[in-house]
Amino acid sequence: MTAPTSKRTNTALLVPLVIGAVVAVALGVYGNLHSPTGVAVNIAGFSSTQAVKAWLATVAVLFAVVQLLSALAMYGKFGNAPAWVGPLHRWSGRLAFLVSVPVAMHCLYALGFQSFDTRVLVHSLLGCFFYGAFVCKMLVLRHDDAPGWVLPVVGGAVFTGLVGLWLSASLWFFTKSGLTF
Amino acid sequence: MDRSVGTPATDSRGMKHPGPLFTLLAGVLLAAGIAVANAVTGSPPPVNTAGGAPAPAASSTAAPTSTAATSTTKAPEAPARADYAGHVDGGGASVAVSVRDGHAIAYVCDGKKTEAWLQGATAAGRLDLKDAKGGSLVGGYDAAAVTGTVAAGGKTWHFTARPVTKPAGLYRATPKVKGKPARVGWIVLPDGSQVGILTADESTAAPALDPAARTATVDGSPVTAESISGLSGEGDF
Numbered sequence: 001m002t003a004p005t006s007k008r009t010n011t012a013l014l015v016p017l018v019i020g021a022v023v024a025v026a027l028g029v030y031g032n033l034h035s036p037t038g039v040a041v042n043i044a045g046f047s048s049t050q051a052v053k054a055w056l057a058t059v060a061v062l063f064a065v066v067q068l069l070s071a072l073a074m075y076g077k078f079g080n081a082p083a084w085v086g087p088l089h090r091w092s093g094r095l096a097f098l099v100s101v102p103v104a105m106h107c108l109y110a111l112g113f114q115s116f117d118t119r120v121l122v123h124s125l126l127g128c129f130f131y132g133a134f135v136c137k138m139l140v141l142r143h144d145d146a147p148g149w150v151l152p153v154v155g156g157a158v159f160t161g162l163v164g165l166w167l168s169a170s171l172w173f174f175t176k177s178g179l180t181f
Numbered sequence: 182m183d184r185s186v187g188t189p190a191t192d193s194r195g196m197k198h199p200g201p202l203f204t205l206l207a208g209v210l211l212a213a214g215i216a217v218a219n220a221v222t223g224s225p226p227p228v229n230t231a232g233g234a235p236a237p238a239a240s241s242t243a244a245p246t247s248t249a250a251t252s253t254t255k256a257p258e259a260p261a262r263a264d265y266a267g268h269v270d271g272g273g274a275s276v277a278v279s280v281r282d283g284h285a286i287a288y289v290c291d292g293k294k295t296e297a298w299l300q301g302a303t304a305a306g307r308l309d310l311k312d313a314k315g316g317s318l319v320g321g322y323d324a325a326a327v328t329g330t331v332a333a334g335g336k337t338w339h340f341t342a343r344p345v346t347k348p349a350g351l352y353r354a355t356p357k358v359k360g361k362p363a364r365v366g367w368i369v370l371p372d373g374s375q376v377g378i379l380t381a382d383e384s385t386a387a388p389a390l391d392p393a394a395r396t397a398t399v400d401g402s403p404v405t406a407e408s409i410s411g412l413s414g415e416g417d418f
Binding site for chain 1: 198200201202204205207208211212215216219323324325326341371372
């Protein structure tokens with residue numbers, strides 16, 4: 001089963017990679033072409049849209065940390081992994097993804113792809129990259145015959161992307177506005 | 182994760198591990214739901230892509246209705262005082278907007294020939310600004326951005342501009358060129374770049390402004406520029 005990776009497996013792995021790349025580019029193109037509205041639906045109870053986004057992203061990053069730890073556990077880095085680590089990894093990932101979607105929708109719909117300063121450019125690029133990488137990761141999961149390094153690399157890219165997004169927006173917001181809700 | 186399950190590696194890839202696909206599907210559905218909610222309740226600025234001057238009466242009555250109809254939507258927080266500056270979509274011009282206590286002034290400028298100073302009252306984060314020559318700016322603003330459509334000199338641009346603080350922002354000067362009164366407008370962007378137009382007998386690119394000292398040299402003489410800022414309350418609107 002883990003015979004030398006066949007050429008066919010490598011070709012099959014190109015499919016998730018290409019689809020992920022298409023998603024990333026499509027998000028960037030949409031964000032650039034769509035005329036930003038400046039406003040979008042908001043969640044009641046927060047002082048501003050920015051605060052909502054900053055806190056949702058923070059929740060997503062906390063789930064992402066759970067992702068990292070549970071992934072390390074699944075790969076035996078903390079000794080024998082208990083049976084619940086797999087479900088924990090799957091569900092924390094799903095929740096992180098779903099929590100991030102409203103944030104991304106606001107970015108895309110109300111603000112668009114912007115490049116007026118370095119932070120904003122980095123954030124725009126990372127946003128496109130993150131969802132492309134995430135789609136790629138989901139599709140790679142379905143290839144049992146992928147080489148062992150593929151999932152950690154793609155998962156690591158997803159994690160790095162999300163943390164970068166958080167640093168370039170939520171952390172920036174908190175340093176500017178304090179820990180406001 | 183799933184790979185640890187000891188299923189034989191058959192090639193029936195189609196129905197294997199549907200979980201990740203459901204995850205993606207859930208995300209897409211959630212995004213679609215938000216998009217629908219945005220389209221229904223998010224009141225975007227009345228964008229007039231048909232060209233020409235937008236009908237002010239229509240836009241100013243339509244906007245409050247759609248906002249009032251969405252009780253679950255929080256009105257975007259409109260700051261009492263703010264300054265914004267940025268490029269229009271496509272980068273063909275720059276726009277600066279200053280808001281102060283119910284009034285707003287905006288300047289749009291392509292750095293070559295086309296410019297307009299637009300003014301008007303604001304209400305609940307809505308902008309409906311005009312100049313004397315048929316130019317207009319219609320849009321909305323909140324703490325994060327001003328966005329809308331500006332028409333000047335026969336051109337129409339969409340734009341989104343972020344809040345800025347000094348030295349970025351809007352500047353104006355009224356020097357004399359060959360003894361005749363002239364007018365200069367500058368927009369200084371957060372990255373330090375600037376565009377401006379000097380209008381004497383005709384409009385040309387403005388000389389460089391030193392935003393820190395607020396000085397420029399026009400027609401060989403030093404002039405002092407006035408900062409137009411809603412945030413700091415400088416300049417007449």
